[in-house]
Amino acid sequence: MIEKSTITSSDWVKLFIFYICMLLSRYIMVLTFIKLLKTHSYGLSNSEFWVLIWGGLRGALGLTLSLMVGID
Numbered sequence: 433m434i435e436k437s438t439i440t441s442s443d444w445v446k447l448f449i450f451y452i453c454m455l456l457s458r459y460i461m462v463l464t465f466i467k468l469l470k471t472h473s474y475g476l477s478n479s480e481f482w483v484l485i486w487g488g489l490r491g492a493l494g495l496t497l498s499l500m501v502g503i504d
Contacts, residue, residue: 450496458485 462484469476476484 455485 462481466476466481
């Protein structure tokens with residue numbers, strides 16, 4: 433038996449907006465603490481800066497998708 437999907441096109445728009453908001457908030461957070469990371473840590477290169485921003489999204493998206501599974 434094939435069931436129809438309840439995902440609409442507006443859900444995809446909301447998902448995209450949520451993704452951009454997560455990316456921007458992570459960028460602002462890392463940018464806020466970059467001076468602290470550079471002075472009290474071993475240093476932070478440009479490439480490590482971007483890894484910090486993009487690396488955190490993998491776990492957040494996985495958590496979001498796992499929470500959506502339980503919704504009926």
